[in-house]
Amino acid sequence: MDKPEIRVVVVTFNSGEVIGTFLDSLAKSTTRQYEVVVVDNSPQVDVGTRAAGERPEVALLRPGRNLGYGSGANRGRPVRPRRGCWWRTPTSPSPRAAWTS
Numbered sequence: 001m002d003k004p005e006i007r008v009v010v011v012t013f014n015s016g017e018v019i020g021t022f023l024d025s026l027a028k029s030t031t032r033q034y035e036v037v038v039v040d041n042s043p044q045v046d047v048g049t050r051a052a053g054e055r056p057e058v059a060l061l062r063p064g065r066n067l068g069y070g071s072g073a074n075r076g077r078p079v080r081p082r083r084g085c086w087w088r089t090p091t092s093p094s095p096r097a098a099w100t101s
Contacts, residue, residue: 003033004032004033004035004057005033005034006030006032006033006034006035007034007035007036007037007076007077007078008026008034008035008036008037009077010022010037010038010039010076011039011041011069011072011073011076012038012040012041012049013041013042013066014046015040015042015048015049016046016047016048016049016050016052017048018048019038019049019052020051020052023036023052023055023057023058027057034057035058035059036055036059037059038052038053038059038061039061039067039073039075039076040060040062040063041063041065041067041068041072043065043066045060061075061076063075
């Protein structure tokens with residue numbers, strides 16, 4: 001994958017049942033290069049979240065405790081900013097409208 005223009009940070013907690021669907025909809029929403037950082041605040045990783053972390057565009061971060069949404073989002077933000085950075089929850093609507101330019 002080329003260097004992505006966009007980083008999407010997704011903070012989860014026991015979201016294994018919905019994270020795959022979210023990532024699938026994200027892939028259909030743009031042709032731009034992007035990466036996804038999933039910050040999983042769950043006490044134990046579930047099967048769906050583990051599978052999401054195996055996708056090539058996904059980096060799975062497991063802080064080992066519930067950091068809360070804000071601290072989890074900060075953990076996933078880029079060290080060097082991309083052109084865009086989106087913070088989402090796995091139940092957020094598709095970001096398609098924001099990515100059309």
